[in-house]
Amino acid sequence: MTASIVVPALSARSVSVRLGDALIVDSVDLDVPSGQITALVGPNGAGKSTLFDCLSGALPAESGSIRLDGRDVTRSSPDQRSRLGIARTFQHVSVFPTLTVEENLRVGAEHRENLQLLRALFRGRRADEPRTPEIVESVMQRLGLLGLRHERAQGLETSTMRLVEIGRALCTRPKVLMLDEPASGLDDAESDRLRALLLELASEGLAILLVEHDLTLVGEVAQHLCALDHGQVLASGRSAELLALPDLVSLIGGTRSRRAAR
Amino acid sequence: MTVTLNLALAGLGIGAVAALAGLGLLVTYRATGVFNVAFGAIAVFAAYVNWALAVRNHWPVGFAALFTIGLLCPVLGFVLDRFVFRSLRLRNAGPAESIVASLGVFVLLIGGVTILWGRQTRLDAPSLVPRRTLRLGGDVVVRLDVVVDVAIVLILLLALLVLERTRVGMLARAVVENRALAELTGVRADRVSSLAWALGATLAGLAGILIAPLVRLDPFGLTLAVLETMAVVVIARLTRPLWVVGSALALGVAQSEVTRLHLPGALGAVVSALGTNLFVVALIAVLLIVRRLEDAQRPDAGSTVGLATRGDLPTPRYWWLPATTVLAVPLLFSRESLVTAQRVPALAIIFVSIVLVTGYAGQLSLGQAGFAGLGALITAKLANGSMPFAGQIPSLVALVLAVVSAALLGFVIGWPAIRRRGLFLALATFAIAAVASKFVFDQPYFTNGISVPTLTGFRSARMFYLLELMCLGIALLAVQNHHRGRLGRSLQAVRDDERGALACGVNVRRLRVWTFAVSSGLAALGGALLSVSDRSFDATAFDPIIGLIWFAAVVVFGIDSATSALLGAALIVFLDSVHSDISSIVIGVAAVTVGFLPGGLLYTVRRVAVRLTNNVVGAEFAGRRAAVAGEPSLRLSPAGREIARRLR
Ligand SMILES: Nc1ncnc2c1ncn2[C@@H]1O[C@H](COP(=O)(O)OP(=O)(O)OP(=O)(O)O)[C@@H](O)[C@H]1O
Ligand SMILES: [Mg+2]
Numbered sequence: 031m032t033a034s035i036v037v038p039a040l041s042a043r044s045v046s047v048r049l050g051d052a053l054i055v056d057s058v059d060l061d062v063p064s065g066q067i068t069a070l071v072g073p074n075g076a077g078k079s080t081l082f083d084c085l086s087g088a089l090p091a092e093s094g095s096i097r098l099d100g101r102d103v104t105r106s107s108p109d110q111r112s113r114l115g116i117a118r119t120f121q122h123v124s125v126f127p128t129l130t131v132e133e134n135l136r137v138g139a140e141h142r143e144n145l146q147l148l149r150a151l152f153r154g155r156r157a158d159e160p161r162t163p164e165i166v167e168s169v170m171q172r173l174g175l176l177g178l179r180h181e182r183a184q185g186l187e188t189s190t191m192r193l194v195e196i197g198r199a200l201c202t203r204p205k206v207l208m209l210d211e212p213a214s215g216l217d218d219a220e221s222d223r224l225r226a227l228l229l230e231l232a233s234e235g236l237a238i239l240l241v242e243h244d245l246t247l248v249g250e251v252a253q254h255l256c257a258l259d260h261g262q263v264l265a266s267g268r269s270a271e272l273l274a275l276p277d278l279v280s281l282i283g284g285t286r287s288r289r290a291a292r
Numbered sequence: 293m294t295v296t297l298n299l300a301l302a303g304l305g306i307g308a309v310a311a312l313a314g315l316g317l318l319v320t321y322r323a324t325g326v327f328n329v330a331f332g333a334i335a336v337f338a339a340y341v342n343w344a345l346a347v348r349n350h351w352p353v354g355f356a357a358l359f360t361i362g363l364l365c366p367v368l369g370f371v372l373d374r375f376v377f378r379s380l381r382l383r384n385a386g387p388a389e390s391i392v393a394s395l396g397v398f399v400l401l402i403g404g405v406t407i408l409w410g411r412q413t414r415l416d417a418p419s420l421v422p423r424r425t426l427r428l429g430g431d432v433v434v435r436l437d438v439v440v441d442v443a444i445v446l447i448l449l450l451a452l453l454v455l456e457r458t459r460v461g462m463l464a465r466a467v468v469e470n471r472a473l474a475e476l477t478g479v480r481a482d483r484v485s486s487l488a489w490a491l492g493a494t495l496a497g498l499a500g501i502l503i504a505p506l507v508r509l510d511p512f513g514l515t516l517a518v519l520e521t522m523a524v525v526v527i528a529r530l531t532r533p534l535w536v537v538g539s540a541l542a543l544g545v546a547q548s549e550v551t552r553l554h555l556p557g558a559l560g561a562v563v564s565a566l567g568t569n570l571f572v573v574a575l576i577a578v579l580l581i582v583r584r585l586e587d588a589q590r591p592d593a594g595s596t597v598g599l600a601t602r603g604d605l606p607t608p609r610y611w612w613l614p615a616t617t618v619l620a621v622p623l624l625f626s627r628e629s630l631v632t633a634q635r636v637p638a639l640a641i642i643f644v645s646i647v648l649v650t651g652y653a654g655q656l657s658l659g660q661a662g663f664a665g666l667g668a669l670i671t672a673k674l675a676n677g678s679m680p681f682a683g684q685i686p687s688l689v690a691l692v693l694a695v696v697s698a699a700l701l702g703f704v705i706g707w708p709a710i711r712r713r714g715l716f717l718a719l720a721t722f723a724i725a726a727v728a729s730k731f732v733f734d735q736p737y738f739t740n741g742i743s744v745p746t747l748t749g750f751r752s753a754r755m756f757y758l759l760e761l762m763c764l765g766i767a768l769l770a771v772q773n774h775h776r777g778r779l780g781r782s783l784q785a786v787r788d789d790e791r792g793a794l795a796c797g798v799n800v801r802r803l804r805v806w807t808f809a810v811s812s813g814l815a816a817l818g819g820a821l822l823s824v825s826d827r828s829f830d831a832t833a834f835d836p837i838i839g840l841i842w843f844a845a846v847v848v849f850g851i852d853s854a855t856s857a858l859l860g861a862a863l864i865v866f867l868d869s870v871h872s873d874i875s876s877i878v879i880g881v882a883a884v885t886v887g888f889l890p891g892g893l894l895y896t897v898r899r900v901a902v903r904l905t906n907n908v909v910g911a912e913f914a915g916r917r918a919a920v921a922g923e924p925s926l927r928l929s930p931a932g933r934e935i936a937r938r939l940r
Contacts, residue, residue, distance in 0.1 A: 088791055107794075108791075109794050109796075109799050120792070124792035126784065126788040127788055129788065136778075140781075145782060150777060151773055151774075151779075151810065152770075157777060158778045202796060
């Protein structure tokens, strides 16, 4: 493979996050290049989800800077970052339980611009954006959700909910997609489909950041790898090279067998 | 110097009572996680029972108090725990549901007091301690009861601080931290809760009996006086007994010192109100200004999902028929009944404003009475020409201006208030209503000689009723537009899962403030119409306590259904026309059972109907409900519950 120079879509420089008295993320550097998949790995409690929260704006960074396409977003709110092109899913599935699958995706699709509240107050449904249905339709088609569009999210199986959550993230038309353990709760066939989807999305130019305990899956999809422990970067670089180091793998404490993944 | 000292000593009396009430609230909250809004009502109930026994039945004062504090209150606390809050606990219900349940207890107790002893003010509340003063040297004097009250508080504080370090205290904390785990290690968690409830109720009762002779006995005023002392618990961040006592005594003294100031005009009115209401000002100041308050709360403290319908029953085909009928029938009434019925659309508008802010947007807002009252007052003042800097304005225009200015005010206040979630937002909005009531509605400076206009062109009872229906129609349209389309979806998303909504780019804060403002405007509209139909501006009609009753009513009928709110308003007006306090009893009973009626009365009826007509749908429905609650539908042992919690 030839090394290519890629501009990172999302980059974090010495980002730290403090929760209570503890420094949970400790000056982490991370680059997430477009068109490629970057895996974030580490043992339980390493601070991966906390770093996610910080990158997506749910938690403030104590220090450091976060850039999206060269633009400083360190101080932006989570909804601003979403509008700028950072989309994410959560480790504990987060869908809107009382909305249908289609409505879940619509919420994702229709917030690129702020809502015109006065118009919505007087015009109701007629104030909706005309482009939304197309976007939602194409994402549902791609994820195979068309048959479930009118189901309420609360009754769905976990794996389907994960899919809805990813779909919702895709509907925001992101530049960077951050997935927190998307394969957990999926069976073999489902995670095969997930893998295919991830590769396809990356080939379309999306920058993907992936938290995953299943190192087999990581090895198959990710070009880059960043290993985190106690909030610090242990190692980062080409995933093929890093995964060849047995010490690192055992330190990460990840699983090799897909079934053993959480 | 002497005056200062004397005032300070006098202020210690109120401070001590506030400390007692606050400690009771704190004990219950820390041991059970329930912020017992009903503590004010328990205090007032105890004060009334004590008064009835001592004054009406001529029991010896000490004996009456002993019976009330020693027997009645602990039993009441125990009963509340056993029959109201335990079932909520077992269901792992959210804080919103426990707030509503304690509001139910509140409404029930206040309703009981007004039915048994009437609403009039009584000045003969018995004092436990002989009315004597002690001379401390020079002209410095202190009343004996103040000395006794402060002594009680200090002894109690000491006892609590010691208790915290003993086994019982540790057990109590263990139960709150992690109930299932505590049970696993052999703690009888239910006993700890019962004990805490009994103790909390006893302290509330004691506070009520002590404060009654200092203020006076009337069901709303005294309740509010006790409720205002919540400030000290919030200042103590719901955790520190020492802070409760310290801030209570300090506020009591400060409040007493304020009475020295006499200023003319509007400022004077405000300052004189400060002299009796410093606590509520402290409450609102802490809630609006202090940045980090949420630490003490559970992370899901903002969730009102437990109150809402699941939206999983099909909409019945003729859903609009009952409400339309109820609204249309009064047009056939005689003039006199029609005038009574005029309250229905006005109240319905206030109710749908609660549906909007709490049902659709998921924010616990207890302050609608304040905005309703402001709407009424501003309309009247503008139409009278008694508003400063404004001439006389046609009454319909005045109405519109009042609605707009209430919405703007909601916007301005909403901005800081909306940072709060769940319990603290509920308290902040309640404090807003209390401030509006104490500092504006109750001040002769603002309300003297106010005459409520009839609306030009809508003078006859029938025309006015039609106008009300028109306003209701507009309000319903506005509220419905918050329940469909993009706006509706966004609000529902925020209510379901706030971080998910943020991750989708929904500007949550902007939506929150917006709905708060719109619902304030609607409440003002309803309040203005209410006062026009009453033909007078009556401060007690917009008492914050009434606001609490309204809120409980809307939850009982169905927090996220405008139709339910409408029918509820009609039912309340009807019950009130039969007997003035029946409605609060009905609402109270229903609110106490909120644990068994998720989604409200109407929704429960529909659910039962669906289940009876179609068992298959019923079964499917039950399965879905279990999935929403995030709980597996099987019963778990304490160990199993802990494992399930870990896994989640
Ligand atoms: N509010 C908090 N205050 C203090 N520490 C916290 C808080 N929330 C999380 N932590 C700690 O932060 C650390 C990192 O948690 P995080 O969820 O980011 O880990 P993770 O790498 O995602 O682990 P996992 O693989 O289990 O998902 C954990 O040790 C956790 O105990
Ligand atoms: Mg994690």
